[in-house]
Amino acid sequence: MPSSSADLPKPGTTPAPTRPALAEIVELLSSKWTMRIIWELRGAPLTFRALQQACGGVSPTVLNRRLKRLGEEGLVVRDPAGGYTLTPLAAELLQIYQPLAAWAQRWQAAKGAR
Amino acid sequence: MPSSSADLPKPGTTPAPTRPALAEIVELLSSKWTMRIIWELRGAPLTFRALQQACGGVSPTVLNRRLKRLGEEGLVVRDPAGGYTLTPLAAELLQIYQPLAAWAQRWQAAKGAR
DNA sequence: CATTGCCGCTACGTTTTGTGTAGCACTGAG
């Protein structure tokens, strides 16, 4: 038996404890550019404009909105030396995305095989 | 020394191999409701309407659009017994989100402590 | 055979979100 979806919460009953936090982060990551911004800030702080370029010219309107939100959520802070940088918590989040990258490879391979 | 953001690709150089697949899945997951739909489909298939309700009354327009896309991407298929269900690949993706759920808890705790 | 009920959708007008370009106020260097 394939062990997929084992010991995950039951679908019908929306299990209160783990959901709200997960729901909130999913909502946060579901707004455009959010994950990309975190991704581009890996390793070194970037200035507003540098970050904008790194994100392929995202509009400053949205960039600013995202940075505000990420700041409120404790994921991004102003760097003392100028620019923006990730908090340790955000860096952890980035680590989580490594398995996702591996999965993405398999996914793309599966797409090619269709 | 904190090991955050260790052995991740360098920021400036956008490392070609792993990026495109990751970029595509991030884009896919960055459209509203996508992850929620996958989440609600965990465990058991749901009908269009049931899924719509499970997602808190998302508009059928968007739901249909997402289901089409998820179908094309090989993550969701029609269930022989009616309704929609996840492919094994999508179930794996769901597994990846378990660390994310754990992270979300720590994140919320950190928010409370601010 | 008509009614009822559920199925997967589609149409359409409104609202929300993101885009793209321009430019402002501030600061430090020359």
Next chain:
DNA sequence: CTCAGTGCTACACAAAACGTAGCGGCAATG
């Protein structure tokens, strides 16, 4: 002073999502 770089903000436009209404199909029921 000028000049370049900083972090933004304004505004008009386009795209995406919302919410409600309802259509055609199909199976069970009276």
